[in-house]
Amino acid sequence: MTNQIDFESIRHRVKLLQDTGNEQVFENRDSVECPVCGQAFTEALVTIERTCQLSPSPSVELCLVREYKRTIVFTHT
Numbered sequence: 001m002t003n004q005i006d007f008e009s010i011r012h013r014v015k016l017l018q019d020t021g022n023e024q025v026f027e028n029r030d031s032v033e034c035p036v037c038g039q040a041f042t043e044a045l046v047t048i049e050r051t052c053q054l055s056p057s058p059s060v061e062l063c064l065v066r067e068y069k070r071t072i073v074f075t076h077t
Protein backbone atom coordinates (compact mmCIF):
# COMPACT_ATOMS: atom_id res chain seq x y z
CA MET A 1 0.00 0.00 0.00
CA THR A 2 1.37 3.38 -1.00
CA ASN A 3 0.45 6.79 0.29
CA GLN A 4 1.12 8.39 -3.07
CA ILE A 5 -2.05 8.66 -5.15
CA ASP A 6 -1.76 8.62 -8.93
CA PHE A 7 -5.16 9.73 -10.22
CA GLU A 8 -3.87 9.50 -13.79
CA SER A 9 -3.41 5.77 -13.41
CA ILE A 10 -6.93 5.26 -11.99
CA ARG A 11 -8.66 7.83 -14.17
CA HIS A 12 -10.93 5.19 -15.70
CA ARG A 13 -12.00 4.11 -12.21
CA VAL A 14 -12.92 7.54 -10.86
CA LYS A 15 -15.00 10.42 -12.24
CA LEU A 16 -13.87 14.02 -11.94
CA LEU A 17 -16.86 15.85 -10.46
CA GLN A 18 -15.32 19.26 -9.91
CA ASP A 19 -12.11 21.04 -10.83
CA THR A 20 -11.51 24.61 -9.74
CA GLY A 21 -7.79 24.56 -10.48
CA ASN A 22 -6.86 24.45 -6.82
CA GLU A 23 -9.33 21.72 -5.89
CA GLN A 24 -10.54 18.58 -7.58
CA VAL A 25 -13.28 16.22 -6.46
CA PHE A 26 -13.29 12.65 -7.72
CA GLU A 27 -16.14 10.19 -7.36
CA ASN A 28 -15.13 6.58 -6.87
CA ARG A 29 -16.80 4.49 -9.58
CA ASP A 30 -14.95 1.21 -9.15
CA SER A 31 -14.33 0.58 -5.44
CA VAL A 32 -10.83 2.06 -5.54
CA GLU A 33 -9.27 1.48 -2.13
CA CYS A 34 -8.46 4.33 0.21
CA PRO A 35 -4.68 4.33 0.78
CA VAL A 36 -5.23 5.14 4.44
CA CYS A 37 -7.69 2.52 5.67
CA GLY A 38 -7.94 0.17 2.68
CA GLN A 39 -11.73 0.50 2.37
CA ALA A 40 -13.25 1.81 -0.84
CA PHE A 41 -13.73 5.56 -0.57
CA THR A 42 -16.81 7.46 -1.78
CA GLU A 43 -15.19 10.66 -3.01
CA ALA A 44 -11.68 12.09 -3.01
CA LEU A 45 -11.05 15.81 -2.51
CA VAL A 46 -7.67 16.97 -3.80
CA THR A 47 -6.51 20.42 -2.76
CA ILE A 48 -3.30 22.39 -3.03
CA GLU A 49 -4.65 24.98 -0.63
CA ARG A 50 -3.24 24.99 2.87
CA THR A 51 -6.73 24.89 4.32
CA CYS A 52 -10.02 23.52 3.10
CA GLN A 53 -13.50 23.42 4.53
CA LEU A 54 -15.41 20.19 4.65
CA SER A 55 -19.06 19.81 5.46
CA PRO A 56 -19.66 16.11 5.70
CA SER A 57 -22.81 14.66 7.12
CA PRO A 58 -22.56 13.08 10.58
CA SER A 59 -22.36 9.61 9.02
CA VAL A 60 -19.32 10.44 6.86
CA GLU A 61 -15.82 9.35 7.83
CA LEU A 62 -12.75 11.09 6.46
CA CYS A 63 -9.22 9.89 5.74
CA LEU A 64 -6.55 12.40 4.81
CA VAL A 65 -3.21 12.20 3.01
CA ARG A 66 -0.86 15.17 3.07
CA GLU A 67 1.54 14.91 0.16
CA TYR A 68 4.37 17.26 -0.67
CA LYS A 69 2.31 19.57 -2.89
CA ARG A 70 -1.27 18.60 -2.18
CA THR A 71 -3.70 17.25 0.36
CA ILE A 72 -6.16 14.48 -0.45
CA VAL A 73 -9.25 13.82 1.64
CA PHE A 74 -11.09 10.53 1.18
CA THR A 75 -14.68 10.26 2.32
CA HIS A 76 -16.49 7.13 3.41
CA THR A 77 -20.23 6.94 3.81
Ligand SMILES: [Zn+2]
Pocket (backbone or CB within 6 Å): 034, 035, 036, 037, 038, 039, 041, 062, 063, 074, 076
Ligand atom coordinates in the same frame (compact mmCIF):
# COMPACT_ATOMS: atom_id res chain seq x y z
ZN1 LIG B 1 -10.08 5.60 4.37
